[in-house]
Amino acid sequence: MSGYLKFLAQRFLVLLVTVFISVTVVFFVPRLVPGNPLSAVLQNMAQMGGSRGASELVAEYERMFGLDKSLWSQYISFLRELLRGNFGYSISNFPSHVTDLLRPALPWTIGLLTLTTLVSWALGSILGAIAGWRGQNSALSRVLVPTALVLYTTPYYILAIILIFLFAYRWPIFPLSGAYSLGMRPGWNLAFILDVIRHGALPALSIVLVSLGWWFLSMRSLITGLKGEDYIMNAEAMGIKERRILWGYAFRNALLPQTTGLAIAFGHVVGGALITEVIFAYPGIGWVIFNSIKGLDFPVIQGGVLIIILSVAIANFAIDSLYPLIDPRIRYQSSGN
Numbered sequence: 001m002s003g004y005l006k007f008l009a010q011r012f013l014v015l016l017v018t019v020f021i022s023v024t025v026v027f028f029v030p031r032l033v034p035g036n037p038l039s040a041v042l043q044n045m046a047q048m049g050g051s052r053g054a055s056e057l058v059a060e061y062e063r064m065f066g067l068d069k070s071l072w073s074q075y076i077s078f079l080r081e082l083l084r085g086n087f088g089y090s091i092s093n094f095p096s097h098v099t100d101l102l103r104p105a106l107p108w109t110i111g112l113l114t115l116t117t118l119v120s121w122a123l124g125s126i127l128g129a130i131a132g133w134r135g136q137n138s139a140l141s142r143v144l145v146p147t148a149l150v151l152y153t154t155p156y157y158i159l160a161i162i163l164i165f166l167f168a169y170r171w172p173i174f175p176l177s178g179a180y181s182l183g184m185r186p187g188w189n190l191a192f193i194l195d196v197i198r199h200g201a202l203p204a205l206s207i208v209l210v211s212l213g214w215w216f217l218s219m220r221s222l223i224t225g226l227k228g229e230d231y232i233m234n235a236e237a238m239g240i241k242e243r244r245i246l247w248g249y250a251f252r253n254a255l256l257p258q259t260t261g262l263a264i265a266f267g268h269v270v271g272g273a274l275i276t277e278v279i280f281a282y283p284g285i286g287w288v289i290f291n292s293i294k295g296l297d298f299p300v301i302q303g304g305v306l307i308i309i310l311s312v313a314i315a316n317f318a319i320d321s322l323y324p325l326i327d328p329r330i331r332y333q334s335s336g337n
Contacts, residue, residue: 109284124215132223151213177281
């Protein structure tokens, strides 16, 4: 057990280093974008006819958000407040806190990502195992392999646009955008749940289909390679049923690298989901970040991206932590250290 704890400590150290580097990048990159975040404030004041006293207001905003300090001082202050769990105030929506803007969007992104990731991983792994076991010349492989290759090489946003054109414009089966209909009151009732499912069908389908192609091809390749292993051939010689060999031996061993792939691919799924949210105007973290980028709202951009980074890093850490418990070889190596 001490070896496993040492393994966890190493992974946790990697998690901390990854988060620190990501936090640093998130702080500096938005500030390299040309433009002044307070320009949106001035434009709103000009449109409302309140340009008098604008310079004093901008100076107060700069002092309040620390924009009048050096970049290094802003960075130190940002890290200090971040350790306290304070993301600060939104510039474009002052005096709203960043957490007040991100909190309502977080459940939509988590729900969309969790559902699509699990469905695509499970469905792709099962179909890939069946196709790999039946062989390259089977009807299932001849149909699904080309389809999976097309889906895997198609970007999320391209497939999302195609789905919108087909099922929201050409055949208006699903809504164009949003998470639920206007005028619908959120609540745990059947009408609202069905409306949410209807609005989330196209965003979820675009993510599932692209991810499904990779999981199918990956599992099919793994099963094809395992068919020639000695333990598979011995099981066949012993007269064990083919179904049991597939699911009890081959599929179980192929799940080990497939689980590792889940941790690696989770970050790509998150990135694709954010773009998908923008295309469908889905009120998740990606939609909030998109609107904040347009207004150069540094605190909201930082808060949204940091939540995504932490989610991906923690998910990877959790999968890494469970992996030695799944694979006996890693557990044996860690306990022997």
